[in-house]
Amino acid sequence: MVSGKRKVILKADNISKVVEEKGKKLVIFDSISFEIREKEIVSILGPTGSGKTSILNMVVGLEKPTAGEIFYRGEPLDSERHIVPLIPQQPISLPWLTVQENIEVVLEAKGIPLRQRIRTALKYIDLMGLDSFEDTYPRELTLAMRQRLSFARALSVEEELLAMDDPFTTLDSLTAEDLREEFIRLWLENQLVVKGILLTTTNVEEAVYFSDRVYVLSRRPGRLLDIVDINMPHPRDRDSKEFADIMDHIYSVLLAL
Amino acid sequence: MDLLTAAGWSFLRMLIAYVLSLLFAIPYGLAAASSKKRERWMIPLIDILQSVPIVTFFPVAILFFVKLGGGGRIGVEMASIFLIFTCQVWNLAFSVYETMKTFPRDLLYLADAYKLPPLTRIRYFYIPAMVPGLVYNSMMSWANGWYFLIASEIFSVGSEEYRLPGLGTEIITNLEKGNIWGLVLTLTVLIAIVLFMQLAIWNSLRKWAKLFEYNYEPIDIYKPRFVEWIEEISYRLRFEQLFYGAAYGLWTFFRKKWVKLIVKSLLVILGVYAMYGGYQFVMWLISPMPKGISEIFPALGVTTLRIFIAYLISLVLVLIPGYWVSKHREKSAKVVDIFITSIGVLSSIPASAFFPPIIHIMVKYFGSMEVGAIFIYVTAMVWYIMYNVLLGAVSIPMSLKNLAQVFKIRGGLFIRTIFIPSIFPSLITGSITGWGGAWNASVIAEYMVFSGEVLAVFGIGSFLVKNLTANPKLMMWGAIIMTVYVVLLNRLVWQPLYNLAERRYRRGEW
Numbered sequence: 001m002v003s004g005k006r007k008v009i010l011k012a013d014n015i016s017k018v019v020e021e022k023g024k025k026l027v028i029f030d031s032i033s034f035e036i037r038e039k040e041i042v043s044i045l046g047p048t049g050s051g052k053t054s055i056l057n058m059v060v061g062l063e064k065p066t067a068g069e070i071f072y073r074g075e076p077l078d079s080e081r082h083i084v085p086l087i088p089q090q091p092i093s094l095p096w097l098t099v100q101e102n103i104e105v106v107l108e109a110k111g112i113p114l115r116q117r118i119r120t121a122l123k124y125i126d127l128m129g130l131d132s133f134e135d136t137y138p139r140e141l142t143l144a145m146r147q148r149l150s151f152a153r154a155l156s157v158e159e160e161l162l163a164m165d166d167p168f169t170t171l172d173s174l175t176a177e178d179l180r181e182e183f184i185r186l187w188l189e190n191q192l193v194v195k196g197i198l199l200t201t202t203n204v205e206e207a208v209y210f211s212d213r214v215y216v217l218s219r220r221p222g223r224l225l226d227i228v229d230i231n232m233p234h235p236r237d238r239d240s241k242e243f244a245d246i247m248d249h250i251y252s253v254l255l256a257l
Numbered sequence: 258m259d260l261l262t263a264a265g266w267s268f269l270r271m272l273i274a275y276v277l278s279l280l281f282a283i284p285y286g287l288a289a290a291s292s293k294k295r296e297r298w299m300i301p302l303i304d305i306l307q308s309v310p311i312v313t314f315f316p317v318a319i320l321f322f323v324k325l326g327g328g329g330r331i332g333v334e335m336a337s338i339f340l341i342f343t344c345q346v347w348n349l350a351f352s353v354y355e356t357m358k359t360f361p362r363d364l365l366y367l368a369d370a371y372k373l374p375p376l377t378r379i380r381y382f383y384i385p386a387m388v389p390g391l392v393y394n395s396m397m398s399w400a401n402g403w404y405f406l407i408a409s410e411i412f413s414v415g416s417e418e419y420r421l422p423g424l425g426t427e428i429i430t431n432l433e434k435g436n437i438w439g440l441v442l443t444l445t446v447l448i449a450i451v452l453f454m455q456l457a458i459w460n461s462l463r464k465w466a467k468l469f470e471y472n473y474e475p476i477d478i479y480k481p482r483f484v485e486w487i488e489e490i491s492y493r494l495r496f497e498q499l500f501y502g503a504a505y506g507l508w509t510f511f512r513k514k515w516v517k518l519i520v521k522s523l524l525v526i527l528g529v530y531a532m533y534g535g536y537q538f539v540m541w542l543i544s545p546m547p548k549g550i551s552e553i554f555p556a557l558g559v560t561t562l563r564i565f566i567a568y569l570i571s572l573v574l575v576l577i578p579g580y581w582v583s584k585h586r587e588k589s590a591k592v593v594d595i596f597i598t599s600i601g602v603l604s605s606i607p608a609s610a611f612f613p614p615i616i617h618i619m620v621k622y623f624g625s626m627e628v629g630a631i632f633i634y635v636t637a638m639v640w641y642i643m644y645n646v647l648l649g650a651v652s653i654p655m656s657l658k659n660l661a662q663v664f665k666i667r668g669g670l671f672i673r674t675i676f677i678p679s680i681f682p683s684l685i686t687g688s689i690t691g692w693g694g695a696w697n698a699s700v701i702a703e704y705m706v707f708s709g710e711v712l713a714v715f716g717i718g719s720f721l722v723k724n725l726t727a728n729p730k731l732m733m734w735g736a737i738i739m740t741v742y743v744v745l746l747n748r749l750v751w752q753p754l755y756n757l758a759e760r761r762y763r764r765g766e767w
Contacts, residue, residue: 060663079662086663092656096678105674106664157664 006037009161009196010059010077010084015068017054028054029222031068034215036161036196041187043207044200045250046217052200053089055222056165059198060086072161083110085154087167091146093138093153100125100134103153110157120156127186128152144175151183158193166201181235184210188234204254208246209236216253226253260427264446267410267423270334271402274341278349278398279391281342286353287383300354301744307347308743310697310721313736316729318343319412319419333419340409344697345398348690352390360386361471376505388469396459396601397641401694403451403605404637408701425607433709448602455601458483460594547731553720553738560703560716563627564695567634571691574635575643582650583658583676593651597644604640608633608701616705616712626714630702637698638691645687649680682758689751696743 012035017028029051036042044052057063058070061079070077072084085106093102103121112120125134128148138146147167154162168176186192201207207214214228228250232242289299319336326332360383368378402409410425411418420426424447431439461481468478491497510516582593616629623629657679661671695702699718704711713719717739724732 062659062662080665083665084663086659088656088659090656092660094657094660094674094678097674105666105670109664109666109670153664 006039008071009036009038009073010198011035011071012055012059012065013069013071015055015058015065015070017051017058017063018066027221029217029220032215032217032222032224033068034224034227036198038195040212041197041199041210043211043214044198044217045204045207045214046200046202046222047219047254048202049220049222050217051220051222052202052217053165056086056163056198056200059161060084060163083157083159084161084163085157085159087147087150087154087162087164089165089167090170091138091143091150093146093149095137095139098135098137099130099141099149099152102138102149103156106153106157120158124152124156127155127191129182144171144179147171147179151179155192155194160193160195162194162197164197164199166199166203168206169202180206180209184234204247204250205238208243208250209238214250216250225256226250260443260446263423263427263443264450266421267406267425268450270338270341270409270421270423271399274338274345274402275395275398277338277342278346279395281346282349283353283384283387285350286357286387287379289350290354290357303347303350304747305740305744306343307351307693308696308747309736309740310700310718313721313733313740316725323419333421336412336419337409337421340412341402341405344401344405344409348394348397348401349391352394353387356387356390357383364471376501376508379504380501385469386471389466392459392462392466393644395462396455397604397644397690399454400451400601400604400640403447404607404698406447406607428607432706444606448606451602451605452598455598459601460598463597542730542733542737547728547734549728549731550734550738553717553735556715556717556720556735557739557742559714560699560718563631563702563716564634564638564692564699567631567638567695568688568691570631570635571639571642574639575646575687578643579646579650579680580672580676582647583653583679584671590651593647596647600640600644600647603636606636608636608698617710620712626703626705626712629705629712630714630716633698633702634695637702638695641690641694642684642687645683645690646680649683650676653679685751685755685758689747689755692746692751693743696739 012033014031014033016030016032019026019028032051032055034042034044044055046052054063058065059077061077061082061084064079072078072082094105097105100118100121103124104117107117107120122134125131128151130145130148130152133141133145138149141149147170150167154164168180171179187194187197197210199207199210208230211230214230215224216226216228217223218225228246230246232240232246236243285299285303289296318339319333322336322339323332326335364382364386368382373382406423407425407429410421410423411429424443427443428440428447431437431443458481461479462484464477464479465481465484467476468480511520578596585592616626616632619629619632620626653675657675660666661675666675699716700722701718703716703718704713704722706712713723717735720735721732721739724735
């Protein structure tokens with residue numbers, strides 16, 4: 001496979017999550033391994049409750065696996081040092097800061113000097129179609145625009161890896177489609193610094209549309225059901241037979257249980 | 258034992274005053290919030306009453322109630338309960354008013370859509386919505402009542418001194434005799450009561466109150482046992498039907514035309530009588546003008562400066578634990594619980610009980626009462642600020658904390674962009690109550706008696722206490738000017754800051 005030669009950015013090795021709830025042990029997900037290589041979009045696809053968000057939280061450093069380990073460029077992931085920007089499901093921003101300031105904050109946290117902060121912020125505001133909203137407060141934006149702000153902020157830190165937690169579900173289907181197409185275009189045109197993307201989704205079509213590889217998870221406790229490599233060229237034609245075949249395959253895996 | 262009897266008396270007085278406060282605060286707040294016309298005079302009125310230090314009520318209250326009770330014990334008891342009532346009621350009324358003003362619009366829409374009658378709305382919409390605010394403010398009211406315990410059990414007018422059996426009197430008796438062990442024992446009983454109430458009542462009520470917050474965040478639904486008992490008893494006694502039946506009866510009664518007419522004419526008579534009383538009061542005030550009014554203004558200035566210093570100290574004391582709470586993502590709720598329990602206890606200790614010995618040592622050490630006074634001001638205001646800031650800090654949404662963690666927003670940047678803006682509104686609310694507490698405490702912070710020795714510093718508080726018996730007319734002038742000053746300060750400084758906080762919290766100019 002082509003992807004085999006690309007360098008691994010992030011690798012999860014047999015990670016599990018067990019929580020204790022009212023004295024009972026509850027397995028969220030069990031022994032999951034996956035990897036993201038350069039130039040790859042990787043999806044974790046599974047029904048609600050399969051532990052997708054929990055896995056993503058571990059990648060971005062909000063949670064720790066109860067077993068197994070995650071490696072970032074070969075070394076153990078350090079939540080204090082490695083930045084993996086996250087685009088959350090619901091748009092989150094600081095309501096007392098403008099669009100531009102919301103982006104500048106994360107750049108300042110990274111220690112980038114003021115002038116460059118402004119330049120970078122404006123660049124990604126432009127890229128995500130937020131121009132002329134620089135001085136607007138998030139409260140005055142629509143949900144879709146606030147999600148665009150989340151995208152701009154996560155991309156602006158220009159890290160190698162980007163984590164997206166089902167970021168399109170909150171939008172109506174037409175708006176979601178626009179944002180999907182815009183984003184994949186930016187990715188394919190190499191306009192982004194980001195080298196690898198990890199996406200979680202409950203939407204089979206979305207996973208097939210975006211991904212180079214799909215990890216299919218079962219219901220709770222989340223277990224790896226299948227790994228599906230997709231080598232179709234972008235932009236992908238949803239009406240093609242190949243696309244339909246892959247979707248059929250994934251559905252059959254998900255519904256077999 | 259004498260001490261337990263004393264504790265019983267103090268508790269009983271507090272309880273009666275508290276029930277009266279609730280019975281007053283709920284209709285008052287409802288009435289003020291439900292009509293623009295009423296709002297315009299009812300809210301400034303309690304704003305003024307809240308700013309008047311408790312000693313000013315003494316002469317009027319005692320005169321009135323002692324006469325009402327025929328000069329006996331009952332009259333004195335009523336006066337005492339009234340004084341406690343004045344410590345407890347205002348913030349409760351404000352809380353009800355605030356709840357009504359911020360009542361969720363979509364719920365209101367629901368009530369309108371189903372054309373619910375007023376009493377049903379009060380029963381199922383307004384009263385439940387008031388619970389969180391009332392629980393918090395009840396805790397504060399009780400603490401405030403205990404804080405002024407001594408002032409409400411021992412009072413003198415002219416040559417006559419009234420002492421009621423109670424913990425406050427015990428404390429003073431022990432202090433006068435210099436009986437340190439007696440004092441410690443009395444304080445222990447007091448703290449035990451406060452701690453018991455904090456753990457058994459307020460903490461469980463706070464947990465229960467979460468059910469009445471208008472959001473759908475998952476919580477452990479919890480109902481304290483005693484709430485169930487109260488419900489059971491009121492169910493057996495058909496208390497609720499009686500209450501709402503009576504309320505409904507009154508409602509329809511007062512809407513009848515002829516009743517309205519009678520009420521209006523009674524109000525007119527009362528107004529004329531009040532105007533006559535007011536006229537006499539003003540005449541008494543100005544003829545002849547007492548000497549020494551010019552002393553009031555520098556006294557106010559000095560006191561303001563002292564409270565300001567105490568405020569700065571309080572801010573430092575508050576922001577450190579607040580920052581800690583905002584940084585910790587998990588354990589913080591438990592720590593805040595412990596903090597709030599301690600705040601409840603510490604804020605209940607009557608300053609004039611615990612502190613004379615400490616102040617005595619401070620005076621010896623620093624050579625003046627100045628440091629001691631500032632110390633007492635800190636104890637009068639820091640708890641309000643801390644309580645509000647901690648609740649503000651603990652309620653910073655997890656999503657914002659996660660954002661900070663993902664993008665490594667830390668240190669000064671975190672404080673500037675997340676911590677301060679998040680807690681700003683609650684910091685302002687806490688500051689407003691804190692300053693109010695400090696003004697009220699001025700009469701004990703600046704004037705103290707310990708084993709026969711008077712410890713005092715120049716300021717409005719000591720001015721009021723000194724003139725309370727020596728020159729009541731001058732005291733009245735002091736109280737009036739102070740009230741005007743405090744109300745102005747609230748209007749010109751705190752109200753704009755509060756508005757700014759609301760606006761900035763919404764959008765911010767950071």
